[in-house]
Amino acid sequence: MFPGIFGAVFGVVLIFSFAANTFPLLYVLLRWRTAGQGEPGLGTLAALHYFKNTGLLVALSGVALFIYSLLEGKGADSEQRTALGLLCGGTLFFGMHLLAVSRRGPADPGHPVRRLFDGYVLVLCGIIGFVFLLVLFVAAFEKDTGFGSGGRAERIHAGAAWAGVFLVTYMLYGRRLATSR
Numbered sequence: 001m002f003p004g005i006f007g008a009v010f011g012v013v014l015i016f017s018f019a020a021n022t023f024p025l026l027y028v029l030l031r032w033r034t035a036g037q038g039e040p041g042l043g044t045l046a047a048l049h050y051f052k053n054t055g056l057l058v059a060l061s062g063v064a065l066f067i068y069s070l071l072e073g074k075g076a077d078s079e080q081r082t083a084l085g086l087l088c089g090g091t092l093f094f095g096m097h098l099l100a101v102s103r104r105g106p107a108d109p110g111h112p113v114r115r116l117f118d119g120y121v122l123v124l125c126g127i128i129g130f131v132f133l134l135v136l137f138v139a140a141f142e143k144d145t146g147f148g149s150g151g152r153a154e155r156i157h158a159g160a161a162w163a164g165v166f167l168v169t170y171m172l173y174g175r176r177l178a179t180s181r
Contacts (some may be wrong), residue, residue, distance in 0.1 A: 009052070022120070026046070026050070026120060028117065030046055030112060030139060042113065044065035045101070046116075048058060049114065049116075049117040051093065051121075052094055052098055052101055053117050055092075055097060056090065056121065057090070057121070058089065058093065059086070059093075059094055060088030060166060062086030062088075062127075063083075063165050063166075064162040064165040066083035067164070068161035071157035071161060072154065086139050114180075117175055121169070122174055124172060125167070126167075126170045128166040129163050129166035130167075132162035132163040135162075136155075137159070138155075140156055
């Protein structure tokens, strides 16, 4: 991983630069899928769901970073403080947009906007969880030479923390999408 705050900030910027470019594509896909329905406020509802899910992903990153820092046993250092900042900020952002969605949007779990953006979270959590699961298993099966083994343990801890958080979320969103029609 990258040292300290730089790594966390770089990771968040990288995630947002990817995610920010996907909103126009998702909006066009949503308009195509709901063609002819003429639902007013569809763009506003889509933006609220997008930012709600962005807050969720930031909060999940904070949880994963916090668990990683606990596994590393570094105590209350800058990684834990960064993790708590991501967790608090992401949770607040998620909560604000969840409240706005509940007041603005339909409560139907099968609504196209909700299903599209839940699918978006499912895909992102699946990708992140799968990558860190691979990191975990590659590091677990590496030959321990005795030199630089701290890097191996660090990769195992990172893989376990990030894969655990994101794959659990992946499974929960998968179940949610499978049961909503």
